[in-house]
Amino acid sequence: MNSTIEVRVPDIGDFVDVPVLEVLVRQGDVIAVDEPVVTLESEKATLDVPSTMAGRVLSIAVAPGERVRQGSLLLHLEPPGGSVAERSTVELRTAQERVPQQISGAGLKDLDAGIAQHAGPADAPNRWRIYASPSVRRLARELKVDLCAAKGSGRAGRVLAQDVHGLASRASELIAHTDAPPATAATSPSRNSNFERFGAIERQPLSRIQRISGPRLARTWSSIPHVTNFAEADVTELERFRTTVNAENSSEPKLTMLSFLVKACAATLKHYPAFNASLEGEEIVMKKYVHIGVAVDTNGGLVVPVIRDADKLGIMEIASDLTAKAAAARAGELRSTDMEGGCFTISSLGGIGSMGFTPIINAPELAILGVGTARLQPIWDGAQFSPRLMIPLALSWDHRALDGVAAARFLVHLATLLADFRRVLL
Ligand code: CAO
Secondary structure (H helix, E strand, O other): OOOOEEEEOOOOOOOOOEEEEEEOOOOOOEEOOOOEEEEEEOOOOEEEEEOOOOEEEEEEOOOOOOEEOOOOEEEEEEOOOOOOHHHHHHHHHHHHHHHHHHHHOOOOOOOOOOOOOOOOOOOHHHHHHOOEOHHHHHHHHHOOOOHHHOOOOOHHHOEOHHHHHHHHHOHHHOOOOOOOOOOOOOOOOOOOOOHHHHOOOOOOOOOHHHHHHHHHHHHHHHHOOEEEEEEEEEOHHHHHHHHHHHHHOOOOOOOOHHHHHHHHHHHHHHHOHHHOEEEEOOEEEEOOOOOEEEOEEEOOEEEOOEEOOOOOOOHHHHHHHHHHHHHHHHOOOOOHHHHOOOOEEEEEOOOOOOOOOOOOOOOOOOEEEEEOOOEEEEEEOOOOEEEEEEEEEEEEEEOOOOOHHHHHHHHHHHHHHHHOHHHHHO
């Protein structure tokens, strides 16, 4: 008898003990290397975990609701060209019998942190048995269609994209999407508002990003004492330098104001490390690395890719990383690892047009910088008014760990660097 191949969870970054949202393969499926086999969902994002091996699926070791981490067993495969029919039959039956137990959390194997605390959605066993490709499952999630309600028109009852679209168009028949974060009073206003009384309305579902980030933002906003300090920085010389370099060097990447802001913030965080930290219980966790998140607006909502080690990167490297990550964000191709580990976030509305705003801290970070639109202003230089390009800055910070004096110093330092970028080298 040939030996079976074990497929385990590869290195998936900070996803530790996160629940399986969906199993994307069935017994008997022939899968290739890199084909997604399960979807995990953390508070921040969903992640399709690819198979590290190819072969025919003999048994599935996880079920929706079960928590996994790097190294957790996912599947047993029959090697390509191999034949382990006898074992396959036994494992197939065993796995099928085990599913209800796994969903209820009883008799699960120890996964370090152990037994799943989170029971899967009520219909998880059925959803698990549904025959649909990862893209169709993703489509169903986006359209909030419950796959259980779908009648597969494909071969062997496979649910196709057209089946999902058909269900979505019959909105009244839809069964509520079951993997949305639990509603709370803070995140789910009453549905009985009866706006129809005042005129025509149309109800639109929240996007997946909004459903995930909304409750998180509400929690952050209501649990962290936010204060926002405002300042302006003179970026006249910096803008002159930026446009000169861009004119000289037409090849990509374009130097953006945001790239300079990332670098200047990284230098300021090094200077004031209290801002490069997180609060955990009664401890402040000081970070020795400087990873900076940048808010990017996408069709589905706001995402925050992270520029790693921004303090060590040159401006060109930051510009090129930013361009690539903003493009990936808009194409919906960011990996979860692109969005984790941030120490501080920058949210710029400057290119769109904004005087100022009070950004919400991206917890567990301690502060976030909001950037408005730079405008030419008459600034008194002691002898006369001169036209200077001034950029508005807003720093929101966590008053449990920081204070107003620290925030004012942080902004003064940042503004000084932006006014004379040579100081970043000091
Ligand atoms: N003031 C004036 N002009 C600015 C500026 C500023 N602060 N920042 C950028 N601009 C100008 C640039 O000069 C550029 O013009 P040119 O093409 O003539 O050079 C143009 O705006 C576009 O700038 P950019 O390519 O550098 O892009 P950006 O930095 O403005 O934005 C990104 C990049 C990804 C941050 C942006 O596309 C985005 O998604 N912003 C939204 C962020 C957001 O949603 N924040 C959340 C707010 S709270 O919900």
